[in-house]
Amino acid sequence: MDECELKKVGNLEFVCYFQLAMMIIGGKWKPKVLFHLVQHENIRFGELRRKIIGISEKMLIQSLKDLEKDKIVHRKVYRQVPPKVEYSLTDLGKSLIPILSSMEQWGKSYASYFVAKKEKNTKYKLGTIIDNLDEQVKH
Numbered sequence: 001m002d003e004c005e006l007k008k009v010g011n012l013e014f015v016c017y018f019q020l021a022m023m024i025i026g027g028k029w030k031p032k033v034l035f036h037l038v039q040h041e042n043i044r045f046g047e048l049r050r051k052i053i054g055i056s057e058k059m060l061i062q063s064l065k066d067l068e069k070d071k072i073v074h075r076k077v078y079r080q081v082p083p084k085v086e087y088s089l090t091d092l093g094k095s096l097i098p099i100l101s102s103m104e105q106w107g108k109s110y111a112s113y114f115v116a117k118k119e120k121n122t123k124y125k126l127g128t129i130i131d132n133l134d135e136q137v138k139h
Contacts, residue, residue: 024070025096029055029063031103034089037073038097042086072096 004016014020025034029052036051037043043051049060064087067073072093078084089096 024067024072027063029059030067031100033060033063033067034072034093034096034100035104037087037089037093038100042076042088044084044086048087067093 007014007016007020009020012020012023014023025031032052032055033048036048040047045060045064049055049057052060055063064073064075068075071090074088074090074093076086076088078086
């Protein structure tokens with residue numbers, strides 16, 4: 001980890017590089033937008049909105065604008081009627097793929113920890129219930 005001191009990149013001020021990364025890709029919606037952009041080479045706004053459950057049009061627009069401003073997402077406008085716009089990851093955005101994949105793997109490991117713990121607790125509780133029933137039958 002780097003030393004935490006005030007730094008500046010463009011208009012962004014940050015104390016450490018982790019903070020900078022979270023400023024760029026953090027928040028409620030940006031990781032979900034990035035996840036779907038990784039899944040599709042090019043994706044239209046409407047399709048992206050349908051895939052991200054719960055996101056409003058306003059928040060999707062804002063997230064895409066922020067990611068485009070930060071050079072993570074490319075917005076391609078086709079001059080046709082009706083208008084067509086596609087979004088894709090830039091090379092800088094594609095550099096996030098291993099990080100996002102690692103985050104997904106961590107999420108799976110985290111979830112499996114609790115599934116295993118729940119199964120263990122369920123087996124313990126079931127064993128205790130059976131033992132208690134055996135004791136009641138004996139008396």
